[in-house]
Amino acid sequence: MSYIYIIIAVLASGGYVAYSxxxxxxxxxxxxxxxxxxxxxxxxxxELEIALSESEIEHQKNLEFLAKAKSQNEKERVYVEKIKYKIIKDNNGTCLNAINDVFSRLQQQTRDSNNTKAKSKERL
Structure with missing residues (x-):
């Protein structure tokens, strides 16, 4: 009878080993x-970290561009205010003087733009 228990124990342990x-x-x-x-x-x-760092660099460049644009806009505003006060202050001034001032400013802007383009071409 003990053989039956041994066979059942061996079968049970074999099943456990197979399941494991x-x-x-x-x-x-x-x-x-x-x-x-x-x-x-x-x-x-x-890849996301690389994309994020590139995005941060691009964002920084955009902020710098906006700061330069704001600075340029402020210069133009000051210049227009200067011409306006010059016309108001100088009662003997004519519209021709104001036009000449605006025209000289446009020429200066063109020269500045050409210089910037030339410098950017030199960098390449």
């Missing part, structure tokens, strides 16, 4: 798929 092997192999495949997913996530994270 199955579980271990399924956990290994799940671990591999999770590892692959982590690698994909890490690559995507690195």
């Amino acid at each position: 092997s199955y579980k271990i192999s399924s956990l290994k495949t799940e671990n591999q798929s999770l590892s692959q997913a982590i690698q994909v996530s890490l690559r995507a994270n690195k």
Whole structure:
């Protein structure tokens, strides 16, 4: 009779070993798929970091451009105010004087623009 218990114990332990092997192999495949997913996530994270840093650089350049544009706009506003007060202050002044002042300012802007273009071509 003890042989029957031994056979049942051996069968039970064999079943347990088989079930454990199955579980271990399924956990290994799940671990591999999770590892692959982590690698994909890490690559995507690195690409996002690169894109973010490029975006920050571009944002900084845009802020600098806006600051320069604001500065230029302020210069133009001051210049127009100066001409306006000059016309108001000088009662003997004519519209021709104001037109000459505006024309000289436009010539100066053209020269500045040409100089900027020439400098940017030299950098290339």
